[in-house]
Amino acid sequence: MKLVVGFLFLLLSINTNAQKKAVEVVKIYKENIVYIHLKNNTDVNYSAELNIHSGYNYEKDKETPLLTVLAPKEQKLLVTVTRSTKKKSDFSTSFTYVVGNINAKHNDNYxxxxxxxxxxxxxxxxxxxxxxxxxxxxxxxxxxxxxxxxxxxxxxxxxxxxxxxxxxxxxxxxxxxxxxxxxxxxxxxxxxxxxxxxxxxxxxxxxxxxxxxxxxxxxxxxxxxxxxxxxxxxxxxxxxxxxxxxxxxxxxxxxxxxxxxxxxxxxx
CATH class of the missing domain: 2.70.70.10 (Glucose Permease (Domain IIA))
Structure with missing residues (x-):
């Protein structure tokens, strides 16, 4: 029985790692404030665009969408959302990403x-x-x-x-x-x-x-x-x-x- 449980746990771990995205949203909650990060889970550069849309009764400290470049393994704070403490509050996020640096500048002399x-x-x-x-x-x-x-x-x-x-x-x-x-x-x-x-x-x-x-x-x-x-x-x-x-x-x-x-x- 222990062998079966151990094998199932191993399979679950493998599946979880396989499904892990190259870039993900990380939300950190402190009372009514939400700190929204993007995290690069890879060993190479990624670029991403984060958007906050729909929802109600909240304020964000920056206008979105926000473009950013994430170094390998970097987690970066992009925007802070403050939710109402007097009314029901909700919002949603979406993002897209690609490998590489969208801000690259070619060296034309190379x-x-x-x-x-x-x-x-x-x-x-x-x-x-x-x-x-x-x-x-x-x-x-x-x-x-x-x-x-x-x-x-x-x-x-x-x-x-x-x-x-x-x-x-x-x-x-x-x-x-x-x-x-x-x-x-x-x-x-x-x-x-x-x-x-x-x-x-x-x-x-x-x-x-x-x-x-x-x-x-x-x-x-x-x-x-x-x-x-x-x-x-x-x-x-x-x-x-x-x-x-x-x-x-x-x-x-x-x-x-x-x-x-x-x-x-x-x-x-």
Whole structure:
């Protein structure tokens, strides 16, 4: 009987941890005052928007919604609500969040490495504002065979990884099936490397990587018409949108340039 109870307790603990959100609201009550915090439960940066709405007979010390960036494991007080002591009082909260720093400022002087091994050469088959799937966005697609080693274009920390998919197809129905790595740089911008092969990386959340380090192997997962690497740098937004950034690469150790569709680039 003790073994059964212990096993059930273990299962309950596992399920509770699995359901824990990356960001959560924490309310601390002191008499008629409610101190409302947001807490980051992860080891990477998150950004969030908190709103207080509906309800009655209360006052808040700040107007909402409130945007904030939460460092790893940070709990931050965002707003204080004072409830009426003479009338029934109630209110509700809601919030949204995304991984990364919404206040990131790109260092436009930074020169990026090409995302493959030194001496290797690959062509760009879709550039910035590409008509197929990059319209209005600054992303790049490199044509490359499955199992091509992928290298980091800049130092950073791994903030998001997917590597369990074996599925890929040439229609939008497969868009969520692509394996990928997201790496946050020192200026808060994020690089994504997409369409990686099944189990194509050993990296985990919180791992630090160096510029030029081998991080993964290319594949053909997700929304993909043929094997390639999709990549780019962006700033995440809490509304689900991205600010994509046209970055420049070192292609000959003398000049940083923006890559163009149809051109082939050897990594120096």
């Amino acid at each position: 020169v990026y490495d090409l995302p493959y091994a030194k001496g290797s050469s690959f062509s760009v088959n879709q550039g910035y504002d590409g008509s197929f799937s990059h319209k209005g966005q600054n992303f790049l697609d490199f044509t490359m065979p499955i199992n091509t080693p992928i290298h980091a274009i800049r130092d950073g920390i791994v903030i998001k990884v997917k590597k369990d998919s074996k599925k890929g197809c040439p229609t939008i129905s497969c868009v969520d099936d692509g394996n990928y790595i997201w790496i946050e740089h020192d200026d808060g911008t994020i690089a994504e490397y997409v369409h990686l092969r099944y189990r194509g990386t050993a990296l985990k959340l919180g791992n630090r990587v160096k510029k030029g380090q081998k991080i993964a192997f290319s594949g053909n997962t997700g929304f993909s018409q043929a094997p390639h690497l999709h990549m780019g740098v962006f700033i995440n937004q809490v509304n689900g949108e991205r600010i994509t950034i046209p970055i420049k690469f070192n292609v000959d150790n003398t000049e940083a340039i923006e890559l163009k569709k149809g051109d082939n680039y050897i990594k120096p």
